[in-house]
Amino acid sequence: MNFNLLTLFPDMFPGMLGQSLAGKALERGDWSFSAINIRDFATDNHKTVDDTPYGGGAGMVMRPDIIEAALLSIPQAKQGRKIYLSPRGKVLNQARVKELTTQQNITLLCGRYEGVDQRVLDAHDFEEISIGDYVLSGGEPAAMILMDTCIRLLDGVMGNVDTADNESFGANTCGLLEYPHYTRPSEWIAGNGQTYEVPDVLKSGNHAEIEKWRKEQSLKITEAVRPDLLD
Ligand code: ADE
Numbered sequence: 221m222n223f224n225l226l227t228l229f230p231d232m233f234p235g236m237l238g239q240s241l242a243g244k245a246l247e248r249g250d251w252s253f254s255a256i257n258i259r260d261f262a263t264d265n266h267k268t269v270d271d272t273p274y275g276g277g278a279g280m281v282m283r284p285d286i287i288e289a290a291l292l293s294i295p296q297a298k299q300g301r302k303i304y305l306s307p308r309g310k311v312l313n314q315a316r317v318k319e320l321t322t323q324q325n326i327t328l329l330c331g332r333y334e335g336v337d338q339r340v341l342d343a344h345d346f347e348e349i350s351i352g353d354y355v356l357s358g359g360e361p362a363a364m365i366l367m368d369t370c371i372r373l374l375d376g377v378m379g380n381v382d383t384a385d386n387e388s389f390g391a392n393t394c395g396l397l398e399y400p401h402y403t404r405p406s407e408w409i410a411g412n413g414q415t416y417e418v419p420d421v422l423k424s425g426n427h428a429e430i431e432k433w434r435k436e437q438s439l440k441i442t443e444a445v446r447p448d449l450l451d
Pocket of ligand 1: 305306307349350351352353354355356357358359362
C-alpha cells in the first residue's frame with residue numbers, strides 16, 4: 221500500500237508510523253509513503269499557499285491552483301483514491317478502514333488554516349473523511365491515524381492474524397467493544413494496597429465458559445460506554 225501525502229509539513233511523516241510494527245513494515249516495504257510539500261508549488265517569491273476567504277470571515281484558505289499543482293506532481297497511476305481529511309467528512313470506522321486497505325494507492329490531502337478552496341476538491345473528486353467529532357489544527361494527525369488503521373491490517377504486519385478480527389469493531393465481535401484482558405500475576409497487590417485477582421473463569425480451562433464470559437463482558441461494556449453501537 222502506498223500513501224501520497226499533500227502537506228505543508230512533510231517532515232511530520234512517517235512520525236509515529238516509523239516506529240514499532242508500522243515502522244518494521246515500512247522497512248520491509250509492506251507500505252510506502254511520499255510526502256509532498258504543497259509549498260514547493262507556490263509561484264510567488266514568498267511561497268504563498270493561502271489567501272483570504274471570499275465572502276469574508278476569519279482565517280485563510282488554501283489556494284486550489286497550488287494544491288492542484290502538488291497533486292499533479294504525482295503520476296496519475298499512483299494517485300489512487302483521493303481523500304481530504306476534514307472534520308466535515310464521513311467519520312472513519314473499521315468498515316471504512318477495511319475497504320481502504322483494498323486500495324494500492326491513496327492520496328491524502330492535509331489542510332491547515334480554515335481549510336482548502338472547495339473547487340480543488342470538486343475538480344479532483346476528493347472524498348472527505350473525518351477521524352471524529354472534534355477539530356484538529358491540521359489534517360496531518362488525522363492522515364497518520366488513517367494510515368495507522370490501514371497499515372496494521374496489511375498481511376503480515378500484526379503478529380497474530382486472528383487479533384484484528386477479535387478486537388473491538390472486529391469481524392468476530394458483532395460490533396461490540398472488547399472484553400477485558402488479564403495476564404500474570406494471577407493475584408496482584410496494587411500500589412493502593414488492594415488485591416486484584418484475575419476472574420476465576422479465565423483460569424478454569426473451560427473454553428465454552430470463557431467464551432460466554434467474554435461475550436457477557438463485551439455486551440456489558442458496550443451497554444455502558446457505547447449504547448449507540450447496540451442499535
Ligand atoms: N482536520 C481537522 N480536524 C479533523 C478531523 N476531526 N478529522 C479529520 N481531519 C481533520
